[in-house]
Amino acid sequence: MKYFFLSYIFVGAIIVSAFGFRGSKSELPPLEILPDMDQQAKVKYQASSEFFADGRGARLPVKGTLPMGFEIPSKPAVDGAKPSRVGFSSGLGYYDTGKMGDYYGDGLPKEITGDKELFTVDFIKRGEQRYNINCAICHGISGNGKGVTSKYGILTAFNFQQAGNLDPANAAAYRADGAIFDVITNGKGLMGSYGGNITVQDRWAIVAYIRTLQFAAQESKVTLPLQ
DSSP states (O other): OHHHHHHHHHHHHHHHHHHOOOOOOOSSOOOOSSOTTSSOSOOOTTOBOTTSTTOBSSOOOOTTOOOTTOOOOSSOGGGTOOOOOOSOOOOSSHHHHSEETTEEOOSOOHHHHTOTTTSSHHHHHHHHHHHHHHTHHHHOTTSSSOOGGGGGTOOOOOOTTSTTTTOTTOTTTOOOHHHHHHHHHHOBTTBOOOTTTSOHHHHHHHHHHHHHHHHHHHHHTOOOOOO
């Protein structure tokens, strides 16, 4: 019986602790058992700081750096400079979403292919650089899905060299250009979104480079007849 009452009191104490008393108002800071990062050792915007000699908390950008996705035009707008499309757009067209209505489109958008200064070998090389930085760790340098992470239990990275993945009729393996772009933008499964890290133009450059990896893999499997 003694243990019953002790258990009863213990349960009551838990309930009271969980719901608490009505309490009273106070200007003192609350007692936080789990602060959940409410208080952080950081300098807030427009705040002063004694750490720096000028007393300002906000610092100027490092000389020579640019915000991600920003590009300095080669000439002023009054001299005919075109608006840059290398940023993080939020449009609704194929260029920005990879979709045409409710369906994924295939092929690179006209904003890429129609720009003769942009759509060159350098565009593919840019895609290779961005792929190796952001994608190869999981999908592998050759796109076979066996990147570094495969050695640590992540075995679900998509294999772009699967047989038939260049054939639109093979729905199980084929990924349209727009579908690849959409996954880069929004993520899928264990893969997170890269829409905030890779500009729209660079995402299409990666798509173009992935196609070159696929074509190269298919060409390497072709056996020429003996002469």
